[in-house]
Amino acid sequence: xxxxxxxxxxxxxxxxxxxxxxxxxxxxxxxxxxxxxxxxxxxxxxxxxxxxxxxxxxxxxxxxxxxxxxxxxxxxxxxxxxxxxxxxxxxxxxxxxxxxxxxxxxxxxxxxxxxxxxxxxxxxxxxxxxxxxxxxxxxxxxxxxxxxxxxxxxxxxxxxxxxxxxxxxxxxxxxxxxxxxxxxxxxxxxxxxxxxxxxxxxxxxxxxxxxxxxxxxxxxxxxxxxxxxxxxxxxxxxxxxxxxxxxxxxxxxxxxxxxxxxxxxxxxxxxxxxxxxxxxxxxxxxxxxxxxxxxxxxxxxxxxxxxxxxxxxxxxxx
Amino acid sequence: xxxxxxxxxxxxxxxxxxxxxxxxxxxxxxxxxxxxxxxxxxxxxxxxxxxxxxxxxxxxxxxxxxxxxxxxxxxxxxxxxxxxxxxxxxxxxxxxxxxxxxxxxxxxxxxxxxxxxxxxxxxxxxxxxxxxxxxxxxxxxxxxxxxxxxxxxxxxxxxxxxxxxxxxxxxxxxxxxxxxxxxxxxxxxxxxxxxxxxxxxxxxxxxxxxxxxxxxxxxxxxxxxxxxxxxxxxxxxxxxxxxxxxxxxxxxxxxxxxxxxxxxxxxxxxxxxxxxxxxxxxxxxxxxxxxxxxxxxxxxxxxxxxxxxxxxxxxxxxxxxxxxxxxxxxxxxxxxxxxxxxxxxxxxxxxxxxxxxxxxxxxxxxxxxxxxxxxxxxxxxxxxxxxxxxxxxxxxxxxxxxxxxxxxxxxxxxxxxxxxxxxxxxxxxxxxxxxxxxxxxxxxxxxxxxxxxxxxxxxxxxxxxxxxxxxxxxxxxxxxxxxxxxxxxxxxxxxxxxxxxxxxxxxxxxxxxxxxxxxxxxxxxxxxxxxxxxxxxxxxxxxxxxxxxxxxxxxxxxxxxxxxxxxxxxxxxxxxxxxxxxxxxxxxxxxxxxxxxxxxxxxxxxxxxxxxxxxxxxxxxxxxxxxxxxxxxxxxxxxxxxxxxxxxxxxx
Numbered sequence: 001x002x003x004x005x006x007x008x009x010x011x012x013x014x015x016x017x018x019x020x021x022x023x024x025x026x027x028x029x030x031x032x033x034x035x036x037x038x039x040x041x042x043x044x045x046x047x048x049x050x051x052x053x054x055x056x057x058x059x060x061x062x063x064x065x066x067x068x069x070x071x072x073x074x075x076x077x078x079x080x081x082x083x084x085x086x087x088x089x090x091x092x093x094x095x096x097x098x099x100x101x102x103x104x105x106x107x108x109x110x111x112x113x114x115x116x117x118x119x120x121x122x123x124x125x126x127x128x129x130x131x132x133x134x135x136x137x138x139x140x141x142x143x144x145x146x147x148x149x150x151x152x153x154x155x156x157x158x159x160x161x162x163x164x165x166x167x168x169x170x171x172x173x174x175x176x177x178x179x180x181x182x183x184x185x186x187x188x189x190x191x192x193x194x195x196x197x198x199x200x201x202x203x204x205x206x207x208x209x210x211x212x213x214x215x216x217x218x219x220x221x222x223x224x225x226x227x228x229x230x231x232x233x234x235x236x237x238x239x240x241x242x243x244x245x246x247x248x249x250x251x252x253x254x255x256x257x258x259x260x261x262x263x264x265x266x267x268x269x270x271x272x273x274x275x276x277x278x279x280x281x282x283x284x285x286x287x288x289x290x291x292x293x294x295x296x297x298x299x300x301x302x303x304x305x306x307x308x309x310x311x312x313x314x315x316x317x318x
Numbered sequence: 319x320x321x322x323x324x325x326x327x328x329x330x331x332x333x334x335x336x337x338x339x340x341x342x343x344x345x346x347x348x349x350x351x352x353x354x355x356x357x358x359x360x361x362x363x364x365x366x367x368x369x370x371x372x373x374x375x376x377x378x379x380x381x382x383x384x385x386x387x388x389x390x391x392x393x394x395x396x397x398x399x400x401x402x403x404x405x406x407x408x409x410x411x412x413x414x415x416x417x418x419x420x421x422x423x424x425x426x427x428x429x430x431x432x433x434x435x436x437x438x439x440x441x442x443x444x445x446x447x448x449x450x451x452x453x454x455x456x457x458x459x460x461x462x463x464x465x466x467x468x469x470x471x472x473x474x475x476x477x478x479x480x481x482x483x484x485x486x487x488x489x490x491x492x493x494x495x496x497x498x499x500x501x502x503x504x505x506x507x508x509x510x511x512x513x514x515x516x517x518x519x520x521x522x523x524x525x526x527x528x529x530x531x532x533x534x535x536x537x538x539x540x541x542x543x544x545x546x547x548x549x550x551x552x553x554x555x556x557x558x559x560x561x562x563x564x565x566x567x568x569x570x571x572x573x574x575x576x577x578x579x580x581x582x583x584x585x586x587x588x589x590x591x592x593x594x595x596x597x598x599x600x601x602x603x604x605x606x607x608x609x610x611x612x613x614x615x616x617x618x619x620x621x622x623x624x625x626x627x628x629x630x631x632x633x634x635x636x637x638x639x640x641x642x643x644x645x646x647x648x649x650x651x652x653x654x655x656x657x658x659x660x661x662x663x664x665x666x667x668x669x670x671x672x673x674x675x676x677x678x679x680x681x682x683x684x685x686x687x688x689x690x691x692x693x694x695x696x697x698x699x700x701x702x703x704x705x706x707x708x709x710x711x712x713x714x715x716x717x718x719x720x721x722x723x724x725x726x727x728x729x730x731x732x733x734x735x736x737x738x739x740x741x742x743x744x745x746x747x748x749x750x751x752x753x754x755x756x757x758x759x760x761x762x763x764x765x766x767x768x769x770x771x772x773x774x775x776x777x778x779x780x781x782x783x784x785x786x787x788x789x790x791x792x793x794x795x796x797x798x799x800x801x802x803x804x805x806x807x808x809x810x811x812x813x814x815x816x817x818x819x820x821x822x823x824x825x826x827x828x829x830x831x832x833x834x835x836x837x838x839x840x841x842x843x844x845x846x847x848x849x850x851x852x853x854x855x856x857x858x859x860x861x862x863x864x865x866x867x868x869x870x871x872x873x874x875x876x877x878x879x880x881x882x883x884x885x886x887x888x889x890x891x892x893x894x895x896x897x898x899x900x901x902x903x904x905x906x907x908x909x910x911x912x913x914x915x916x917x918x919x920x921x922x923x924x925x926x927x928x929x930x931x932x933x934x935x936x937x938x939x940x941x942x943x944x945x946x947x948x949x950x951x952x953x954x955x956x957x958x959x960x961x962x963x964x965x966x967x968x969x970x
Contacts, residue, residue, distance in 0.1 A: 070922060092898040092899075094897075094898065223898075224947055225895070225896040226893070228948055228949050236958075236962070307903055307945060309903065309906040
């Protein structure tokens with residue numbers, strides 16, 4: 001991905017210069033190789049600070065919500081998964097397609113910073129891909145590890161390595177290869193547990209929650225103008241961090257994204273206390289897929305399984 | 319707090335409830351009545367409001383479905399806005415479903431706590447009015463629809479009567495004689511058919527179906543599909559040359575497929591309108607591309623092969639649904655031959671076989687070989703009162719029509735024997751028991767109490783084996799013809815129609831009345847009424863009575879120029895609304911639209927999309943409030959704040 005940096009720089013500089021976009025959202029270097037951060041460019045001079053590697057995980061399209069008022073055109077760099085998130089925002093009518101200039105970025109996988117840092121806590125210089133293996137090149141020497149084990153969970157079940165649509169594509173499309181089927185194996189495993197066991201498991205998870213709302217802030221499906229967790233009246237949720245309030249928060253969040261989650265897993269990635277939020281999201285996606293006969297529950301469509309009244313809806317209370 | 323005589327007081331310790339409720343914040347005054355809905359009970363509420371200067375009232379009594387309106391009027395009499403009243407349902411939700419005072423009493427306290435928490439957050443609501451379109455739509459042109467249409471029209475209102483088939487008349491037109499008077503069905507029906515056709519206020523739309531229904535009471539918007547008849551009705555004189563010359567034949571549905579008709583046809587001689595229709599699936603011109611005989615011979619030039627379905631959009635103030643019934647398909651009964659023996663027929667087929675306009679010209683001949691049957695066995699409750707293979711309900715008409723058919727058989731052919739296998743004989747109607755007695759005593763019909771175990775062929779006859787439980791013996795009867803009294807079932811498209819119009823139906827797909835006793839012809843959707851067997855099995859007298867009742871309801875509605883609207887509708891908090899449109903497809907009534915608003919953000923004016931509610935269409939169901947994640951949708955009278963307050967009052 002790094003090799004596309006110069007093309008990215010050229011492209012963004014051109015787009016900003018000829019006023020195709022008034023603003024561009026991409027990545028810049030963070031504290032280390034594994035921690036790139038979002039970068040908001042307003043002039044072509046900024047392009048020198050652009051950064052790109054296989055740790056650029058952030059879904060940048062969520063930032064579009066901050067630039068809704070007015071009539072600027074905002075450019076955004078989008079991988080396949082980010083594009084699904086953007087599609088969520090478009091389907092929810094939160095972003096206007098005409099106001100976004102999508103620079104598509106084909107991607108074969110983003111590495112999980114946390115997993116890499118376990119084997120390489122500091123001094124990583126670069127990551128070199130060699131087929132199914134990856135070389136972690138650091139100041140103190142190389143480490144050769146199986147590539148798949150260090151990818152983000154979402155990359156293992158990625159339905160499309162190329163963005164579905166774009167205004168401009170960086171480089172060539174990449175071959176999708178044999179894509180892993182979403183088999184919901186972790187959800188199935190949980191479903192087999194006894195209810196009490198499951199309850200204890202989730203209690204342990206939710207107890208840790210700091211209610212920092214990072215999961216909500218990063219989620220492309222959580223795009224309301226006013227979030228129900230932020231309002232004082234009606235008091236949907238208390239501000240305290242007791243277990244029942246934590247549960248109320250997590251169940252509400254999960255239900256609010258049910259049928260709308262794009263499976264990007266950003267919530268889980270940004271959670272500072274590692275709550276396995278995707279297990280909840282996947283459980284709902286799996287059930288919705290099965291109950292409403294939606295083959296790919298995580299791809300936003302015009303007709304939402306939970307967001308419509310159908311003549312044939314079961315009316316079993318009558 | 320109401321005792322409801324002993325309905326509530328015997329299961330809920332109201333003194334204990336009173337002590338608990340008196341301690342609640344905001345509660346000023348608590349009192350008990352033996353019957354709060356009585357005049358003294360209501361007077362006490364008015365006095366209480368005046369004496370204590372109350373601005374909210376909670377009545378703990380029966381379901382709000384019963385007396386909410388009563389008590390709203392009561393508090394209004396004392397000068398309060400009627401929506402500042404809340405009902406705590408401590409009868410249906412509490413005393414009636416519990417047997418123990420120890421369980422029911424704390425629950426009643428909880429229900430009151432919730433109601434008090436809610437009522438504090440009630441706000442005054444006001445109704446507005448909408449105009450009423452004084453035209454009625456009647457769906458179904460059987461006797462129910464015809465009667466309803468005639469009565470509404472006679473009350474002075476315009477009616478459109480829509481019938482799916484090419485003629486009105488429905489099931490009654492297929493019947494031979496009617497019980498208990500044995501008058502000919504057509505003789506009493508056809509005058510009504512003609513009345514309906516000639517009434518200046520009735521417009522008949524035959525061979526037409528309901529495509530779409532929108533709108534609400536007083537203002538329904540209905541799209542009707544007028545199917546291509548292939549005959550120009552305005553020009554056709556009904557002379558009949560076309561069908562006499564038509565070379566293609568098809569089974570005649572009107573005769574239950576026992577006889578044949580032409581591809582261009584009228585279903586029966588007295589059809590109204592007396593204008594044929596081309597059955598395109600069986601017409602040689604439409605299937606093979608050549609023929610056109612009817613077109614050539616038509617002296618009026620009425621045959622029009624190019625005719626297309628026509629969509630009519632009409633406005634109505636009320637809808638009467640009178641779509642009737644179908645007969646149970648007895649092919650699930652393996653023991654009766656899976657519907658494969660030609661001489662095992664249904665009661666309706668028997669009607670056609672003895673009817674003068676039927677396929678045999680009224681001479682009873684059996685379908686297999688045209689032989690005149692000597693022994694006829696009637697089997698009742700086929701599909702009715704049978705949870706295993708059919709339906710648990712009683713079809714109500716079979717006892718009587720079986721008696722009638724047995725009488726007709728014995729009357730026409732005194733040498734023939736009639737046997738009836740029955741479970742019970744039910745004759746709850748004027749003159750019905752006497753009629754049944756005539757069947758057994760005067761006409762010598764043999765009644766055998768028991769179920770038929772098996773019917774099987776033997777030679778050219780059918781052996782009917784069953785048990786006579788009164789004698790306690792197996793019986794075998796060698797019959798020439800077996801007539802099954804098959805159950806009345808809902809039409810196969812009943813549920814779809816109910817969904818299209820937007821009212822409810824039961825597990826058997828019969829349409830549900832608003833109250834089984836007190837509102838038997840209304841549906842739960844205002845402005846939509848029921849008539850006839852679409853609501854449940856019914857004979858002709860009951861059907862006609864219900865049709866007239868539905869017509870009165872319509873006339874009542876049309877006696878007003880304007881209707882009060884329900885103020886409990888959804889509202890949008892535009893500041894919170896994200897314009898995600900999730901609510902829009904969730905609304906079953908199409909009451910939500912999206913509009914663009916402008917607002918100042920920073921130093922500029924920007925436009926933004928938000929949801930907006932059409933209060934005329936909104937029925938206050940609350941689906942949108944659930945769909946809205948940010949709580950921008952709120953239902954007046956059941957706001958998020960009110961419901962959360964109720965939950966907190968119970969849970970915290």
